[in-house]
Amino acid sequence: MSDAQAPGPLVLGIETSCDETGIGIVRGTTLLANVISSSMDEHARYGGVVPEIAARAHLDALEPAITAAVAEAGIHLTDVDAIAVTSGPGLAGALMVGVGAAKALAVALDKPLYAVNHLVGHVGADVLRDDGTELELPTVALLVSGGHTSLLLVRDLVTDVELLGETIDDAAGEAFDKVARLLGLPYPGGPEIDRAAVGGDPGAIRFPRGLSHQKDMAAHRYDFSFSGLKTAVARWVEQKRDSGDEVPLADVAASFREAVADILITKAVAACRDLGVPRLLLGGGVVANARVRQLAQERCDAEGIALRIPPLSLCTDNGAMIAAIASQLIAAGHPPSGLAFSADSTLPVTTIQG
Amino acid sequence: MLLAIDTSAGTSVAVVDRDRGIIAERASADTRGHAEIIGTYIDECLRESGVAIAALSGVVAGMGPGPFTGLRVGIAAARAFALGAGKPVVRVVSHDAIAFAEYGSVQRPASSTEPLLVVTDARRREVYWSAYEGTDAAGLPQRVGPAGLCVPADLERAVPDYSRYRRLDASTVSAGAMGMLAEALFVAGEPFADAQPLYLRSPDVTVSAGPKRVS
Numbered sequence: 234m235s236d237a238q239a240p241g242p243l244v245l246g247i248e249t250s251c252d253e254t255g256i257g258i259v260r261g262t263t264l265l266a267n268v269i270s271s272s273m274d275e276h277a278r279y280g281g282v283v284p285e286i287a288a289r290a291h292l293d294a295l296e297p298a299i300t301a302a303v304a305e306a307g308i309h310l311t312d313v314d315a316i317a318v319t320s321g322p323g324l325a326g327a328l329m330v331g332v333g334a335a336k337a338l339a340v341a342l343d344k345p346l347y348a349v350n351h352l353v354g355h356v357g358a359d360v361l362r363d364d365g366t367e368l369e370l371p372t373v374a375l376l377v378s379g380g381h382t383s384l385l386l387v388r389d390l391v392t393d394v395e396l397l398g399e400t401i402d403d404a405a406g407e408a409f410d411k412v413a414r415l416l417g418l419p420y421p422g423g424p425e426i427d428r429a430a431v432g433g434d435p436g437a438i439r440f441p442r443g444l445s446h447q448k449d450m451a452a453h454r455y456d457f458s459f460s461g462l463k464t465a466v467a468r469w470v471e472q473k474r475d476s477g478d479e480v481p482l483a484d485v486a487a488s489f490r491e492a493v494a495d496i497l498i499t500k501a502v503a504a505c506r507d508l509g510v511p512r513l514l515l516g517g518g519v520v521a522n523a524r525v526r527q528l529a530q531e532r533c534d535a536e537g538i539a540l541r542i543p544p545l546s547l548c549t550d551n552g553a554m555i556a557a558i559a560s561q562l563i564a565a566g567h568p569p570s571g572l573a574f575s576a577d578s579t580l581p582v583t584t585i586q587g
Numbered sequence: 588m589l590l591a592i593d594t595s596a597g598t599s600v601a602v603v604d605r606d607r608g609i610i611a612e613r614a615s616a617d618t619r620g621h622a623e624i625i626g627t628y629i630d631e632c633l634r635e636s637g638v639a640i641a642a643l644s645g646v647v648a649g650m651g652p653g654p655f656t657g658l659r660v661g662i663a664a665a666r667a668f669a670l671g672a673g674k675p676v677v678r679v680v681s682h683d684a685i686a687f688a689e690y691g692s693v694q695r696p697a698s699s700t701e702p703l704l705v706v707t708d709a710r711r712r713e714v715y716w717s718a719y720e721g722t723d724a725a726g727l728p729q730r731v732g733p734a735g736l737c738v739p740a741d742l743e744r745a746v747p748d749y750s751r752y753r754r755l756d757a758s759t760v761s762a763g764a765m766g767m768l769a770e771a772l773f774v775a776g777e778p779f780a781d782a783q784p785l786y787l788r789s790p791d792v793t794v795s796a797g798p799k800r801v802s
């Protein structure tokens with residue numbers, strides 16, 4: 234049996250919530266195509282994602298990405314059983330491009346359309362793994378990227394997702410970008426900080442772990458904050474420079490990265506422990522950071538928590554994860570979303586289908 | 588027969604036919620809800636017109652000028668519909684559709700020599716404008732150069748020979764008129780608009796001088 238004949242509905246997913254135009258095609262839980270067109274290079278000189286540049290890039294990239302995905306999957310566009318699209322959360326102008334296109338495509342093909350929550354999509358990406366293992370539920374999910382830092386409790390992929398906590402200021406990926414910038418490193422910051430941290434001592438400087446003090450824990454037990462950390466790094470570097478000392482780049486990068494990884498994994502593991510859920514799933518582009526993955530593995534092993542990390546191509550924003558959730562919705566008998574839903578930049582994670 | 592989509596002002600969708608004129612049209616002046624209503628409008632226009640998708644010869648996209656967030660939704664929808672339906676996309680400058688409708692009935696285009704200035708809201712206290720020297724013999728509006736963008740107070744200076752023109756401030760663009768204009772352009776063998784949306788504004792970002800001090 235070839236992949237294109239795998240069981241389940243054939244779904245094309247469209248993702249445009251940030252700077253990646255993602256088109257994915259899945260049949261059931263089988264990944265057939267995952268085409269990603271990124272406008273990252275266009276944002277580099279601004280040190281972060283510029284919403285208008287991202288939205289313009291989506292408009293240019295959509296049609297070629299759909300065509301490429303259809304070719305990669307070895308299907309005809311008219312073969313699809315359903316269309317899926319990210320309806321939120323994300324950048325409003327960027328989301329609207331995908332939603333407008335998805336609606337028109339669904340009408341043209343006369344196929345049902347499913348609006349999908351982007352964050353739940355990150356969790357859904359795991360069902361597309363082809364290593365023979367299955368996603369076990371409930372699981373805690375830690376989703377970390379340039380756009381979001383969220384801790385979820387997932388009891389069911391299509392009916393029961395709860396937000397445990399999220400960042401109250403910057404996303405973790407943004408913190409990497411901003412700290413890279415103040416260290417004079419290019420965008421995106423994650424891989425640059427990683428490179429700079431080689432040989433550095435992660436314990437050299439004790440940078441603050443946001444919202445970890447006793448007084449914060451009552452209201453923000455599972456929430457994150459990275460703006461104080463960024464400021465602490467900036468202040469430390471300024472003091473060094475002011476006193477004429479050389480900034481120990483590797484130590485600063487390693488210590489900063491350690492602070493981010495530590496707080497992320499500490500809170501995620503605490504959630505697993507508190508809720509009695511011995512499973513943790515990681516998602517989002519920051520998963521590319523080797524230290525985050527390594528620390529997660531160490532702490533999960535120590536606590537007897539099963540750690541799942543989907544392949545990186547499914548961790549960063551992509552359309553396949555959106556198609557995967559729609560496929561699950563269809564399998565569970567959920568009706569399509571219709572044509573009247575809106576793009577919702579603040580769509581709550583409890584709204585799995587928009 | 589053509590499906591026409593324009594979101595350069597509000598949202599407008601139509602199905603038109605060279606001989607029968609505008610068969611079905613939906614329009615909303617709401618300048619925010621483009622992504623919300625576009626799918627319903629396309630679906631309703633097709634159903635009401637009774638025209639099968641297979642019977643369409645193409646899709647018309649209104650390329651603006653228009654404020655970017657909304658403008659993009661219609662272009663994205665036109666391209667995606669065309670891809671799904673296996674039809675070509677043709678592009679029309681949205682202001683041209685306003686002028687085309689103003690110069691004569693879209694059903695029976697009339698020839699005119701009247702200078703016309705089309706002005707639409709560009710938000711941020713600016714306006715888009717296009718100047719026309721009347722029409723050709725087929726009733727196709729003859730635009731003088733590309734569309735412009737300026738603050739309303741600067742229009743008289745921005746438009747050469749401003750006083751010659753009858754000014755038309757428009758708040759909507761009819762996709763029906765746009766579709767009929769596309770039909771007329773096709774018959775006359777005239778070119779369609781370029782593939783680039785007419786944003787007329789750069790993404791407003793500035794490269795910062797560098798990180799600010801925190802201490």
Ligand SMILES: [Zn+2]
Binds near residue numbers: 355380381517
């Ligand atoms: Zn994401």
